Amino acid sequence: MKSLHVSGAIIRRLPRYYRYLGELKKDGVTRISSGDLSDIMGVTASQIRQDLNHFGGFGQQGFGYRVEYLYDEIGKILGMDRVHHVIMIGAGNLGTALANHSGSCTQDFVIDAIFDSNAERIGKRIRGLRILSTDSLEKYLASHDADIAAIAVPREEATGISERLVASGVKAIWNFSHVDLKVPEDVVVENVHLYESLMSLSYKAKAAEEKYAERKETT
Amino acid sequence: MKSLHVSGAIIRRLPRYYRYLGELKKDGVTRISSGDLSDIMGVTASQIRQDLNHFGGFGQQGFGYRVEYLYDEIGKILGMDRVHHVIMIGAGNLGTALANHSGSCTQDFVIDAIFDSNAERIGKRIRGLRILSTDSLEKYLASHDADIAAIAVPREEATGISERLVASGVKAIWNFSHVDLKVPEDVVVENVHLYESLMSLSYKAKAAEEKYAERKETT
Numbered sequence: 558m559k560s561l562h563v564s565g566a567i568i569r570r571l572p573r574y575y576r577y578l579g580e581l582k583k584d585g586v587t588r589i590s591s592g593d594l595s596d597i598m599g600v601t602a603s604q605i606r607q608d609l610n611h612f613g614g615f616g617q618q619g620f621g622y623r624v625e626y627l628y629d630e631i632g633k634i635l636g637m638d639r640v641h642h643v644i645m646i647g648a649g650n651l652g653t654a655l656a657n658h659s660g661s662c663t664q665d666f667v668i669d670a671i672f673d674s675n676a677e678r679i680g681k682r683i684r685g686l687r688i689l690s691t692d693s694l695e696k697y698l699a700s701h702d703a704d705i706a707a708i709a710v711p712r713e714e715a716t717g718i719s720e721r722l723v724a725s726g727v728k729a730i731w732n733f734s735h736v737d738l739k740v741p742e743d744v745v746v747e748n749v750h751l752y753e754s755l756m757s758l759s760y761k762a763k764a765a766e767e768k769y770a771e772r773k774e775t776t
Numbered sequence: 777m778k779s780l781h782v783s784g785a786i787i788r789r790l791p792r793y794y795r796y797l798g799e800l801k802k803d804g805v806t807r808i809s810s811g812d813l814s815d816i817m818g819v820t821a822s823q824i825r826q827d828l829n830h831f832g833g834f835g836q837q838g839f840g841y842r843v844e845y846l847y848d849e850i851g852k853i854l855g856m857d858r859v860h861h862v863i864m865i866g867a868g869n870l871g872t873a874l875a876n877h878s879g880s881c882t883q884d885f886v887i888d889a890i891f892d893s894n895a896e897r898i899g900k901r902i903r904g905l906r907i908l909s910t911d912s913l914e915k916y917l918a919s920h921d922a923d924i925a926a927i928a929v930p931r932e933e934a935t936g937i938s939e940r941l942v943a944s945g946v947k948a949i950w951n952f953s954h955v956d957l958k959v960p961e962d963v964v965v966e967n968v969h970l971y972e973s974l975m976s977l978s979y980k981a982k983a984a985e986e987k988y989a990e991r992k993e994t995t
Contacts, residue, residue, distance in 0.1 A: 572975040737818065747973055747977035758924060759948075
């Protein structure tokens with residue numbers, strides 16, 4: 558199966574299917590109808606059939622989907638059939654939390670090394686990993702593979718770190734710094750801008766408040 | 777100006793405009809052309825003109841945009857013209873990091889209280905705030921306003937917490953737990969699913985790798 562044939566919209570929905578199928582698998586469910594999957598996911602059954610039919614013949618009339626098979630196939634498309642080696646740049650509050658959180662939640666993404674430029678942090682340990690000096694980033698990458706580099710440093714430092722990572726051959730960046738990174742076209746970036754996420758929530762809350770205030774007035 | 781007239785696509789771009797304008801303002805820039813804004817944001821000048829013209833006459837031929845005015849107006853639309861009172865449920869690694877991180881990054885979102893159900897954490901302090909027992913959530917909300925509740929608890933607990941928050945009148949939830957919350961239509965949820973974000977990155981990295989491997993083969 559070639560992942561290239563799958564549209565962008567479906568790709569964005571796949572992690573969610575993967576999560577639900579993983580839970581079903583863990584609960585010992587071996588097959589599920591699109592109707593039942595629809596109920597637990599809050600998506601229409603026809604959307605599910607449409608999405609999953611892209612992967613060819615997974616569902617069978619009157620039988621439903623084979624949970625484990627579908628989970629594995631979606632996993633392959635997402636690249637979840639292998640372990641990802643992750644390095645973390647920034648061992649402040651956020652970096653430490655991400656390292657602890659990721660370490661406890663998943664075996665698919667393994668944090669191999671953590672770097673910081675603050676002398677007070679270098680040498681301390683997070684989940685058994687000694688915090689390395691950011692100065693040694695190039696030396697580390699010369700002898701270790703890193704599938705993903707997470708950046709959780711102050712915004713002033715993020716661009717410089719990103720450039721050094723790219724120069725050392727890193728191809729995927731998970732960016733938590735409040736800055737848009739400019740990278741070559743063969744490097745991918747996934748941004749998690751927490752502050753912007755809070756602003757979106759603020760906007761949605763305001764819009765909902767106005768909407769329901771208006772309703773109250775007219776009823 | 778009525779925020780209701782602005783389309784969803786623009787709304788999703790507004791936090792980014794707000795971030796860039798905020799930086800310009802901080803740097804003492806009072807006006808900027810759409811061309812210069814285009815250069816620093818990596819968006820076409822025509823997209824910027826189109827987006828910002830929705831707010832009526834901000835840009836002037838040969839003069840550009842007034843940075844502070846535009847920043848303030850976009851801020852109002854996003855609801856950033858007031859302070860948001862936030863409570864945090866879950867004082868584990870992620871909750872603690874979010875509390876520390878938010879506290880240090882912004883004055884617009886103020887964390888008023890932190891709750892946890894773990895007896896070992898209750899009574900300890902994060903940024904001067906004593907961690908309260910989750911049992912006291914209803915009591916707290918009976919006498920305090922909370923514009924936003926952040927949920928950073930294990931997934932098994934998230935649904936129950938969400939229901940209790942909604943029953944106590946909370947209208948906006950910032951959800952970090954790996955579960956989709958079901959809420960009434962006047963309650964808004966902004967999800968930050970970190971694990972799914974990593975999966976998207978994994979997929980993008982795999983797709984880019986295949987694409988550039990193919991190019992190499994054909995050249």
